[in-house]
Amino acid sequence: MAEALAAFSVAANIVAFIDFGTKVFSAGYRLRKSAHGALDSNETHEQMTTDLANVINDLELSIRLSSTDCQLTSNELGLLDLAKQCKTVATKLFVALEGLKIQGKHSKWNTFKTALKTVWKETEIEDMQMSIDRFKQQLIVRLLASFRLVSNPQSTFYRVERIDENTQGVGEKFLGFIQEARTWKADIIDAIHRDKASAEDRGLMKSDPHQSEREVYLQSLLLRRLHFDDMEDRHNRISKAHETTLQWLYKDPGGINATWSSFTKWLSSDSNLYWITGKAGSGKSTLMKYIYSDQRTFDGLAEWCGGKVLHTAAFFFWNSGSEMQMSQLGLLRSLFHQILSKCPTLIPVVLPARWESSLVFGDDPQPWTLAELRQGFELLAADDLADKRLCLFIDGLDEFNGNPMNLLSLLKDIDFSPNIKVCISSRPWVEFEDAFRDRSGLRVQDLTYRDIQAYVSSHFLGHAGFAELERREPEYASQLIEEITQKASGVFLWVNLVVHSLLAGFGNADRLSDLKRRLDFLPPDLENLYRKMLKSLDPFYLEHASQLFQLIRASTSPPSLLCLSFADEDEEYVFKCKVRPLTREERTFKADVMKRRLNSRCKGLLEPMIKKSRAIEKPEKSIADHTVQYLHRTVKDYLESPRVWNMLLGACQSSFDPQLALLRSSVLQLKTLHPHCLNHEIFWNNVKLCITYAKALDAQIPSLDLIRVLDELDHAA
Template sequence: MPQPLLTVGLATALVQTIDFSANILSENHAIYPSSDGASPDNHTVLRDITNNFHRLSFRISENDAKRRGAEKKNAKLSEAEQHLLKLSDELRELVDPLRDAFLHVQPRGSYSDPKWGSAREALLTVWKEKDITNLLKKLKNVKKEVDTTLLFALRQHLDQSTEKGVLMTSVHDPKTHHWERWQIDAINSIHTNAWKPKNRKHVEEFSKHVDALVLAENKAHFCREVFAHLHFVEQDDRLQSISTPHEGSFDWVLDPRHEKQASLLKWLGDTSGKNLFWMTGKPGCGKSTLMKHLFRNERLFPQLEEWSGQLPGFLTGCFLWNCGNELQKSSIGLLNTLLYETLQDMIYGPYKQDPGIVPWLFNDRWNQFLSYGGGLNPFTLPELRAAFDLLISDASKKFLFMIDGLDEIEEGPSTLLDIFLTAAQRENVKMCVSSRKAPIFQQAFNGCPSLEVDRYTRGGILSCVLYAFDQNDTMFSIPAEDSDGTEERAIINMIVEKSAGVFLWASLATEILLQDVKETDDVATIRARVDALPFDVKDLIAYIVDSLDIQQLEQAARLIRLLEAHGYPNLLPLCFAADVDTTSGLAAEARPLTSLEVLTTIDDMRNLLKFKCKTLLAIFEAGPMDEARSDKVDLKNFRVNYMHRCIRDFLRSETIRGRVKEATHYDALNTDENWANAHLWTLKTLTPRNDNMPIWDALTNCIEYALRLEAASKCIRLTYLDEVSAALTHHLSIYLLADMDFPPGATVQSFLDIAVLLNLSGYVAIKTDKAADRKEIRHAMDYAKDVRKVIDAGGEEKWLGKRAMLREAYSSSSPPELAALLEYHTKSVRFSTQKPFVELPEWV
């Protein structure tokens, strides 16, 4: 990066803060209503204003730290940098009271109060008119000084570059940071107009360029926030976790020699207006595997180019998963994925669309952001629908959307069917969707081109069975009298025929046969086992469950309970949760696991899933799509889930649940104890990831489960939380705080800081009473006060997430006697003050 960029960064942060402050203080700056004319409530506006102040303050501090850090390393700061640091201190003194005033106003802005027309109206409930006028004048003066200083820095850089013969050229690559693009354009303007920092008119002209930079930075931040809301961690998990099809299994679908199968290829290039293609078939027949095989397959592109002609085309997909988390099986998650992937491709792909398309698609939110820092809350379904419709309304672009598993939607497919059928009426949109043969889909897609997948999967199933048997050392090395291979081949054919085109049936049947085969078996015995297998998938699953002995059933039921209680867990935490000793984490050493320990733990889980649970549950790898795979295994990409939705649906049925409960200790398992132990193990064995210690989630997961257990037993989990505290102390002693993902606002020093912040009243009372350190308690109180400003200003969802018990504790009122006790222990001399009495809760 060119040297002045550090100066540009701090100047941008300062001007953003000044502009935002001046806008909300202005008489004419109204609160932007949504397109339906409804104004946001007072509470939301005030929360968003304070949240934006915290964000801007953090940006200034971040840039300040870089310069002050450079100064400490004996790197001489330029005159411009030194002056900007001085101005940042001045601005903080002006803006901090303004931010605190809006925090003070928040309790007055209840939902039921009449709505304020502007932020200034709200501020006037605690400030006087002259206070606002004086502040506006001071902000204007600081803005002028920042502009002058930045012009001075760029003028100086221009003069030095001219002496060296270095010319600045304009850049238009969207991947180039907008600071760099702006800097080059600004220096070119300075050179062309011969602007000088001592000329008032020159500074005023340059100030317009600075305003353009601030607008670009606001757009960039808005885009980042939109993408952050559209994206979710598990977005590509289903696509990645679907097994790659066995070689040749689905080549038929792209073979133009087969008239029926080639209908997909014809449809891709067709311009007749039949723009929706339906992949259907029996459950488990391989629809998802086929859709993965087709998704971004280069063999589709020639036909797609026939359809798109000279217009740019975008191919986006979503693979829904009913066994996944909430977003993986919802309409909101689907539209999030389609919008995110398409916009990423538009802006950063070969087409290089202007990022301004994001504010255009979400215009209401963009105007709310400019108005009061709002518009950054999670999207609603109507908003996503409107943005999607607007996106595809651009007839200068062609869109192909591939959606797998419409029947996987938890809330039902009606909404999606309306969206997709409407979209497919556009000449520039094609939809390739898959689902089971439910009546709702048969009616909706009547007359659309379609393909019944199970009618064409026999060859693929045969290849998979042959491959599985070939990998088994025992199968068909079994001697048979006068055998010429006919009997062996007949068994394979029987499996293929009984599968009736369903890969899932063939996979389960093959697996159970391979597990049961012994060297003492003969061909006739194996044939009898195949003959005994039920034809239907559900009946086969029931057959497998019935074949489990009591120990296997107990272990399978235990894992299923743990899976259902947590929902879509990572592999290693589930390994910890499966430990029958729910106190093992208390004695565990705080250190990363060795490679051997990790591999041994995972191998034990693999064997448990395969041989004890008969592959009803499976390990899935869901790595990032666009990153090159390395030899190093990243455990966060491995999750455990049901082998298939059919298995989950069967095991969730009332009949099978009743049978399992009768045969096992199904209801006796306290899954909260297991997962509390697992999260403690996870916290203790944390390792840095990409120079960052992901400690916050692990820490708050431990606290969430400690609170769950406390609510159930009415006892504080003191021993457990003390181990959490020890693990945190261990990490703080090794890793830099800057590399840990704690909420901004203050520096954490001990677990007591976190306990006071999150309002763990019982634990705090016990620790304060047992061992009170004055400085530690004072720091915890100050830490909680400072960080709560950040969290309360709109950060609750980010930092507390969906942890219900933690959020309840955080939002509850701390007992006044506890607050008094904390204040008592912070005093250096307490002879004349009576110690407040706090009734300590029971603990274990």
């Protein structure tokens, strides 16, 4: 250690010259001539020459003392050579400074650099500045090498005596030699972070698992810096699952005809991603919280671990919370805090620069950056994790406030790790469907019909108010639970709000008409949800979204994906399209494209509905026949309220008429209908639809446009 400190003494003298030169050339020394022609300023000329002379003397002394040591390392020899170069430049600067003394009268000098131009050429000044900057960069490189030599447990310079939390780091000791300690500390930490070396290359890996008191202290300090105030807030706010719900998750989904992937099989398998999706308000977050707290989850993961130690971490995005709760930076800080709290030996592996600067200086005050944490996540995914395995639970990807592709890029890192699994949830946005459609997963609203029944029943049965309703209106009471379940359309949030409203009505002895009105009323909390969903629409697609909402409202019945696809075509397509049946592949392609457009433009407010009377029944074979409807009846109420509807109409700048678009769609459906499907009823129903939409056309639509479309109808018929 003594030899290392001697090297730091040489480095400290180099620092003194660099700081002097930097101050000189950055106008740190300001000069002016007095009335007598002598240089005068807060920093006098005499003081400058004295300071520089002292720097030169210290450099010369440290060079002379170090040159007598025959056992210098290559790094120490490099420091010695750098000190000699600094002495040469310092001497040249001293000569120039002396030359200013004997000059005659000159105009006012604002700075030493200005004065220096009277004795040096501009190129000489630039060379001097460049030399000082180069010396600083070279010195930082040498200092890092020295720090690593002293800190590396494998080095002969490593301190073997007891190290407690009060022990100074080697960098802290070095800063005691110099004046501008804060600036140099920041510069050296910057250099540590710019270095992309691994933990092993930095000499951070220890063969001895024992940790000193100081290392334990620095780990706790680093973890405190990762933590943020509302890190657990969203998880705590999510309602717990009702005691009789979600039990299906840990059961067999039903073999070859199952509509979802077995969660228990995924837990114990080598498959590394499970996607839970569902419409807004369907209970995805509640399900994720349930999963993360149920012992059966950890029992299944234990099988996957095969004797290795399991560690878990969870993050719940929330776009109504703080910036950290909806950002990738918050996600990574939270996950790393949880993982590294349980596995502190991973800190040097995933955050090597942060750990090195902490060891050297006792702390690293730099703010966390997304680049640093993303690199850490890549290192985590690439590490073999020795005797450990990780499972991450990330809820609400759709509540992330950035580009979803950035999250998908992060998750791709896990694909290459056999030791990390992740369970995620999100709404079925296009980006997520494209990324996860082939992965294990489930759709929540397909599986909660009986849960909703059980939830409503448990709140009503045994309630004095409901018992009174059963006495007064036995027929209505017997149908109420089933009516709520069917009207829910899988939106558990609506169920929760309506049930509590009805319970209040029972307690208030509401009339039957009052209870029916409560059942049809849009709860304020749900309105807030829809308002946020509407605000999340991409501004680029807002006009297109407005057109789609208008088409749904104008349609005489929920349109199929194929019908909506035809209505969404360019105006001239109806005339260019030939009279011929679409193949199954063409129908499916058009429906798929329309589904993606709905997803990206409307963000779940409109969605294709699979034709089935119960979630457990099989869907229709052709996606083209799936009807497009509102996420829930209350979405219709919200969007068609005067204020919201006027806003949507205002977003539509072009001359768009939904009746004309639906008329063109009806004509196109006739032109492309397969002969096997064509019968008297279907034919005349389409013709009647065309007449209905033609009669409803806006009076502002030119009659020529209508006549052209009706002529095309006649041609198709």
